[in-house]
Amino acid sequence: MGVHNGRWRVAPYGRRAVLVDLDGQEDVLGLHGALDHEPPEGVVELVPAARTLLVRFDPERTSHERLADDLLRHSTVDVSARAGREVVIEVRYDGEDLAEVAECTGLSVAEVVTRHEQGGYVAAFCGFAPGFAYLTGLDPALHVPRRATPRTRVPAGAVAIAGEYTAVYPNSSPGGWRLLGHTGHPVWDVERARPNLLTPGTRVRFTRARR
Structure with a gap:
């Protein structure tokens, strides 16, 4: 029908x-x-x-x-031509899976970080958990599968990749995405008038946190 x-x-x-x-x-x-x-x-x-x-x-x-x-x-x-809202998220690229992603892709750890940071992302849709936005625009060289065994706990703020998407975990939860780093930028906050920072259509840019 x-x-x-x-x-x-x-x-x-x-x-x-x-x-x-x-x-x-x-x-x-x-x-x-x-x-x-x-x-x-x-x-x-x-x-x-x-x-x-x-x-x-x-x-x-x-x-x-x-x-x-x-x-x-x-x-x-x-959508690429629309001047939509952009969110800039600072990331410390210290994720547990960085070396494994580099090995899977044939890139160096530094190249993985650079390619992730240089991507132009758009929040396509939300799922899995409130505020978990699937971001499109990931460099095809970084398209890697989820971990064979998911972690029982991924911390809030973890920046990760899986398949053609990248995402920021809004809260602590189980998860099987590959962890590249973390951010202190809250993408989900029920105290805000608009709890979800990365609503569909939002443009996102990651930048290396200053040490």
Whole structure:
């Protein structure tokens, strides 16, 4: 069940939402950016993921059918060209997995740090834990798999990579990502008016902490 336009497919997802299936992360970010800038009538929340976008709506203001039609007529935006909010995060590159990542990639430890620091990142979606943002833009040379055995505890502020993503652990938790370093910059704080620092679409730049 659902409708499509050759680019993406829209299907009902419960009484108050539709799920949009797209080709990939760039399309998700592009559609999310377009809808965030100019939402169709009745839209109350956008929840991006790796290849889907959940669109929640008020059933008193629109319907599955009307919203699907609105979405299929929408265009995406070039996220890279948007002057969105940028967050700069200082990192101490002292992670437990630095040497292992260097060995896996054939790079030196210094090269791993430089390539990670020079990346231009965008928060694509959040998952796993509140405030855990999956950041796209990681240098392909640093695409390494998760650890075979996850750690039972990764400290809050750990800066890590896995697959095509990099992330900052918002709180202490189990985790299998490769640790490159840590930051004291809180990416999740319930005391802030906006607890999640790295909301989808936020641009992120890592910089080496001054010693």
